[in-house]
Amino acid sequence: MNIDHSEWMWLDEHHEVSLDELIELSGLSLEELHYLVKSGALIPNNPDEDTWHFNSHCVVSIRTLSRLKHDFELEPNAFALTLVFLERIRTLEFQLRGLGHTKIEGDVE
Amino acid sequence: MKFKDYYEILGVARTATNDEIKKAYRKLAHQYHPDVSKDLAGEEKFKEVGEAYSTLKDAEKRAAYDQLGRHPSGQEFRPPPEWASQHGNQEFSFEDIDLSDLFSSFSSGKRHAQGRNMPMPGQDYELSTQITLEDAYHGKTVDLSFTVPEYDNQGQLKRVPHTFKARIPKGVTNGQKMLLRGKGGKGFHGGRDGDLYLNISFIPHRLFRVMNYDLFIDLPLAPWEAALGATVKVPTFGGAVNLKVPAGTSSGQKLRITKRGMPKQNHEYGDLFAVVQISVPPNPTEQERALLKQLADTSTFNPREHFV
Numbered sequence: 001m002n003i004d005h006s007e008w009m010w011l012d013e014h015h016e017v018s019l020d021e022l023i024e025l026s027g028l029s030l031e032e033l034h035y036l037v038k039s040g041a042l043i044p045n046n047p048d049e050d051t052w053h054f055n056s057h058c059v060v061s062i063r064t065l066s067r068l069k070h071d072f073e074l075e076p077n078a079f080a081l082t083l084v085f086l087e088r089i090r091t092l093e094f095q096l097r098g099l100g101h102t103k104i105e106g107d108v109e
Numbered sequence: 110m111k112f113k114d115y116y117e118i119l120g121v122a123r124t125a126t127n128d129e130i131k132k133a134y135r136k137l138a139h140q141y142h143p144d145v146s147k148d149l150a151g152e153e154k155f156k157e158v159g160e161a162y163s164t165l166k167d168a169e170k171r172a173a174y175d176q177l178g179r180h181p182s183g184q185e186f187r188p189p190p191e192w193a194s195q196h197g198n199q200e201f202s203f204e205d206i207d208l209s210d211l212f213s214s215f216s217s218g219k220r221h222a223q224g225r226n227m228p229m230p231g232q233d234y235e236l237s238t239q240i241t242l243e244d245a246y247h248g249k250t251v252d253l254s255f256t257v258p259e260y261d262n263q264g265q266l267k268r269v270p271h272t273f274k275a276r277i278p279k280g281v282t283n284g285q286k287m288l289l290r291g292k293g294g295k296g297f298h299g300g301r302d303g304d305l306y307l308n309i310s311f312i313p314h315r316l317f318r319v320m321n322y323d324l325f326i327d328l329p330l331a332p333w334e335a336a337l338g339a340t341v342k343v344p345t346f347g348g349a350v351n352l353k354v355p356a357g358t359s360s361g362q363k364l365r366i367t368k369r370g371m372p373k374q375n376h377e378y379g380d381l382f383a384v385v386q387i388s389v390p391p392n393p394t395e396q397e398r399a400l401l402k403q404l405a406d407t408s409t410f411n412p413r414e415h416f417v
Contacts, residue, residue: 007289007290008275008278008287008288008289009287009288009289009290010285010287010288010374011285011286011287011288012282012285012286014374024301025288025304057286059286059288060286063306064144067144068142068144068145071142071155071159072135072138072142093284094284
């Protein structure tokens with residue numbers, strides 16, 4: 001079986017997933033995702049619209065959250081805090097990869 | 110099928126209470142959970158711990174497990190003939206599956222019996238692959254393979270290898286995560302098929318370092334090239350370019366070569382940064398030594414002026 005380019009879903013800040021997709025992908029319920037949005041830990045790209053969309057990179061953190069919830073039997077109150085920390089770790093890891101690279105202009109002939 | 114001693118894995122007695130089992134699991138989960146632990150071998154250990162806990166925390170599963178008897182860990186065994194019909198009404202081959210498959214199907218069989226044809230989604234899988242920077246630049250077809258438990262035509266549960274070729278598109282970054290919907294385990298009773306997650310990382314390159322879409326290369330320059338300026342050839346994935354080094358360039362400076370980095374999803378490119386390193390001749394000739402001595406005697410340049 002061959003998998004073409006078009007079949008991939010990119011999980012990054014350039015692509016979006018809908019709320020329904022996030023429910024299906026993460027294993028969290030609609031109520032749990034609503035709680036995350038209400039607490040400010042998960043921010044939709046279009047908070048004022050009826051059908052929310054999110055940057056697809058959040059799928060990774062939300063799935064980790066879902067695993068932690070299942071494996072550690074987390075209480076709902078711990079969700080938001082855990083997601084905030086997961087996102088902070090993701091950001092720090094990204095910054096760590098870029099340490100020491102500052103930019104100065106040059107010329108190409 | 111190999112026996113696993115779930116009580117031994119959790120470090121509890123066979124008579125342990127539910128609270129003792131839960132306490133032992135939580136302690137081990139904190140130690141080995143792949144999202145928490147820094148122990149590289151922790152993931153495999155946590156799978157065992159999670160498998161043991163999911164069976165022993167459920168009274169029915171624990172009773173069924175206890176009925177399998179005691180065997181040394183890793184020893185081949187077969188459940189008693191009446192066991193399968195007693196637990197879940199399933200047919201098993203017992204050859205191509207492990208204990209965890211047995212108990213997950215036992216559980217799905219129970220649910221099937223309780224809620225006829227209740228849809229169950231297939232299992233998600235997560236794979237990792239390493240590709241070279243050249244492959245990321247041009248796009249790359251990789252072979253992905255994993256095994257999933259599936260029922261065959263006779264209704265027997267077996268581990269089935271899934272293998273396919275997947276084209277990784279241009280524009281991926283180091284640490285990129287991608288998703289293939291419906292390419293994981295088969296769903297049961299009309300449930301959706303599971304998904305396949307792919308983590309992509311880059312094999313370190315001998316010349317280039319990568320940050321997001323930008324590339325960095327160390328650019329060794331002779332002292333006179335750095336002082337007087339020079340035009341030097343720099344390799345890039347799109348072919349070598351001539352880089353004009355301005356006079357008075359110091360070690361550590363970064364010279365940007367625009368759009369010679371990694372491709373982006375929008376068909377643009379990142380930049381390439383040449384990081385200057387001043388290199389001296391390791392074995393200077395007499396003439397080189399004399400010229401350098403002459404420079405040292407006549408120059409008033411003090412690179413450590415700011416120390417004072």
